[in-house]
Amino acid sequence: MREETLCRLCPRSCGALRLPDKAGGFCASPMTMKIARAAVHFGEEPCLCGSRGSGAIFFTGCNLRCVFCQNHEISRSACGSEVSVPGLREIILRLEDEGVHNIDLVTPTHFLPLIAEALSGMHLQIPVVWNSSGYESAEQLRQLEGLIQIYMPDYKYADADLAAGLSFAPDYPQAALSAIREMFRQTGPFVMDENGLLRSGVLIRHLILPGHIENTLRVIDSLEDDLPYKDILFSLLAQYTPIEALIPSLKHYPELCRRVSEEEYQRVMDYLNFSPIEEGYVQELSSAGEEAIPIFDGTGVVK
Numbered sequence: 001m002r003e004e005t006l007c008r009l010c011p012r013s014c015g016a017l018r019l020p021d022k023a024g025g026f027c028a029s030p031m032t033m034k035i036a037r038a039a040v041h042f043g044e045e046p047c048l049c050g051s052r053g054s055g056a057i058f059f060t061g062c063n064l065r066c067v068f069c070q071n072h073e074i075s076r077s078a079c080g081s082e083v084s085v086p087g088l089r090e091i092i093l094r095l096e097d098e099g100v101h102n103i104d105l106v107t108p109t110h111f112l113p114l115i116a117e118a119l120s121g122m123h124l125q126i127p128v129v130w131n132s133s134g135y136e137s138a139e140q141l142r143q144l145e146g147l148i149q150i151y152m153p154d155y156k157y158a159d160a161d162l163a164a165g166l167s168f169a170p171d172y173p174q175a176a177l178s179a180i181r182e183m184f185r186q187t188g189p190f191v192m193d194e195n196g197l198l199r200s201g202v203l204i205r206h207l208i209l210p211g212h213i214e215n216t217l218r219v220i221d222s223l224e225d226d227l228p229y230k231d232i233l234f235s236l237l238a239q240y241t242p243i244e245a246l247i248p249s250l251k252h253y254p255e256l257c258r259r260v261s262e263e264e265y266q267r268v269m270d271y272l273n274f275s276p277i278e279e280g281y282v283q284e285l286s287s288a289g290e291e292a293i294p295i296f297d298g299t300g301v302v303k
């Protein structure tokens with residue numbers, strides 16, 4: 001067994017053997033890309049969707065596996081089709097031909113080297129978006145320098161205990177901060193074009209969780225204290241929806257079996273409005289609902 005075959009792609013550093021035909025590690029993924037959907041998508045922020053949408057490529061599997069995952073169908077199951085490096089290039093070129101504003105790589109972390117290989121040498125006219133959980137290795141992200149124009153990481157937790165309880169990742173806060181700093185080092189301050197479309201930069205997302213408002217307030221503090229917040233976009237999401245299929249496994253987290261309340265939402269809004277953070281987006285509380293989740297039926301995947 002050669003050392004380089006043992007996966008240390010993300011902060012879990014499992015050291016698992018992952019081969020093209022052998023899944024391994026916490027992410028339970030083989031070293032062959034699996035994609036559940038590749039299609040025009042209007043579910044991202046306005047600066048990415050514009051009028052023609054993002055070309056979203058949803059990878060199967062995830063290295064974080066939050067207990068409340070809003071995309072559990074693809075993060076935990078083996079759905080999706082295997083796609084080779086040339087196959088991914090073909091998908092990307094087709095989406096570009098369809099006129100999308102960007103290529104949106106969703107949950108790509110556990111396939112980073114294969115995606116880097118696919119993007120190398122492509123001469124796209126549109127930006128490529130790295131749309132991730134934020135639980136990533138800064139060292140591994142360096143492989144993407146020059147290949148990714150827009151990083152869109154989550155910053156889910158500033159509270160290590162919460163990260164341990166909900167995502168089995170007590171080191172999430174420090175890992176995410178370190179990853180976001182590396183992303184910013186690569187892109188620099190965000191740049192919008194004359195049509196309000198994001199051309200490059202970092203856009204950080206945070207999903208408000210019911211019953212865990214203090215965590216959200218600490219994330220806002222951390223943006224201000226630990227990151228160049230004036231040069232980064234921040235998107236606050238209020239769409240949390242308890243997924244019907246996950247409710248039995250949420251019995252230890254009863255607070256996650258409801259939506260964010262009006263009172264919780266207002267408390268976060270007041271805190272954010274009082275902070276110096278100005279650049280970005282705030283989602284309406286009414287955005288919650290399972291209907292916003294895409295259908296992962298293999299649309300647009302080249303085998």
Ligand code: SF4
Nearest residue numbers: 007010013014025027
């Ligand atoms: S990408 Fe998967 S196998 Fe590799 S270190 Fe992370 S969780 Fe483990």
